[in-house]
Amino acid sequence: MSVVDLDRPQRGSDFARLSRQIAEAGLLERRPGYYALRIGLVAALFAGSWAVFAVVGDSWWQIPVAVLLAVAFAQVTLLAHDLAHGQISRSRRTGRIAGLLVGNLAVGLSYGWWMDKHTRHHANPNHEDHDPDVAPDVLIWSRGQAETARGLARFVGRWQAWLFFPLLTLEGINLKVSSFRALRRPSLKNRAAEGLLLVAHVLVYAGALFLVLPPGKALVFLLVHQACYGVYLGCTFAPNHKGMPVLTAEDELDFLRRQVLTSRNVTGGLLLDVALGGLNHQIEHHLFPGMPSVNLRRARPIVRDYCRSLGVEYAECGLFASWSQALRHLHDVGRPLRRA
Template identity: 80%
Template sequence: MTVAETSHPAPPRRGSDFARLSRRIAEAGLLDKRPGYYALRISLVAALFAGTWAAFAALGDSWWQLGLAVLMAIAFAQVTLLAHDLAHGQISRSRRVSRIAGLVAGNLAVGLSYGWWMDKHTRHHANPNHEEHDPDVAPDILIWSRRQAEASEGLPRFIGRWQAFLFFPLLTLEGVNLKVSSFRALRRKSLKSRGTEAALLSAHVLAYLGAVLLVLPLPKALLFLAVHQACYGVYLGCTFAPNHKGMPVLTAEDELDFLRKQVLTSRNVRGGRLVNTALGGLNFQIEHHLFPSMPTANLRKAQPIVRDYCASLGIGYVECGLLESWGQALRHLHEVGRPLREVRT
């Protein structure tokens, strides 16, 4: 998919297109904080997180723990989504409060470096789906464009041939990958509060592994860890993949303003309250990318304003169901891997 296929020229207008939209959003009060919403959401997620650990201790040496591992993966993912909102300043106006809460939720609760992830995610928001600048489309394992396929070598080149079929199996490793990346980030001098981050990450690993090994015998403990981390990785992957994968991949030749850069590379996912809760509001990805600090609860209200505004400018606004979003992502992965399948080995 190219940028030209998703946008049509609009008559020249004075001023910034995004500035006009931003004024409409601000006048509607949609950038205001929602303390009541987040107080309730944090309470529910904290209860789920603590409740799964309490149930784990109560069940003891039982095969029912494998079912609980799935529920605990959901709890971990919901905590991670809260850390995401904290990183964007959606919950509190205070950067200090957001950072402290983010370190507790990210590093201590789920073993994800808040500082590392915040830096990575900020770069993604600045240049979504950009080959050179978005770390989320770097060809580390998977390839995201034909240009990357032609330049690939080693593991990405090997996996790239059939990456669409390997996508979901690879997601089972994403939870472990995030932990490994978090510890590797501690070597960076640019990471703020490295000592605090290291202490909290270490405390998480020791408490997490210690609790599991204390309650379960080693074979059952290893199986519990495998199920939990696999489900956690798949949940996160299924939450973030529908947002941009399969949308236009930008290069240095693409010169777009902020509004078009964010809208044309993002995709919304239709669904009711269940989808909204499961995806942490990220199903309104277009609105989130345009207004990252907007509280999750307001994204739904902003959608008709943004959608109608994009229509008035002839800017393609993509929205589809959850299964279709995964299908588009997988078809894109398969298509960009075509050059590798056509090469004789």
């Protein structure tokens, strides 16, 4: 099952009735004009950031340029996300080729590996056994995971709420390491193309840094850039599910409730939509992952009112409140380890 298959309505279900309302409102239709404009603006930001880097040259003023480039990388990554969901092109082949160029070549993120991981997340969000985003690799997400935690997860889990944002500074590097590790999997499609494009990204990226900057400044630039990139992505994705119910094998929920009850919307204006790529409307995105991100805001009142008519809790709050809830959850699930 691919990411774009997840919004097929189940005939006669609560979700099917909601899906008909959304379809009648025209919110599942493609938005080529919007994406043409967005792709143009993101491409200009990406190319412009590198142009500023070249013009500034050997100077410590490159530090704010590193922050600007981190924003550009994050926006390119959000475009890759929309490509994976089939929001931009109906053609899977076109989407895959564009995803390889945008993900692997532009930002050094394996498109195939991430798409597989993200598909499993969408199928079972916040599920202890099936969602790779809540696997207890470093952080733990439930009391059950705390009780069985070993090694690094057990050590970090005690104080993970305090370590969460510092750890996000490593997320950019972690994504690249995970992308290269995924090349060893026989199940990864287009491994040769994925590998060649990832290597090309690293060579061009490192070459540009060390060609323009002396080694010391180049290393500082790299650390600042990757740290800000990781924090940006973490602050985009973490508010969506962290602190929401974590499901186990005992929880039997239909598609609508499984997606809504484990997701949280982040309220804000159009600027927040741009900054988070529309993922602040996480409930609508999980129900209709193929919906163009620009339509998610319009779908929100329909979904919210429908959930309330069913008595299904619809969670939303501000950006800082969402971070606070996620951190409180992390601190709470780590309590057994602190007592031990």
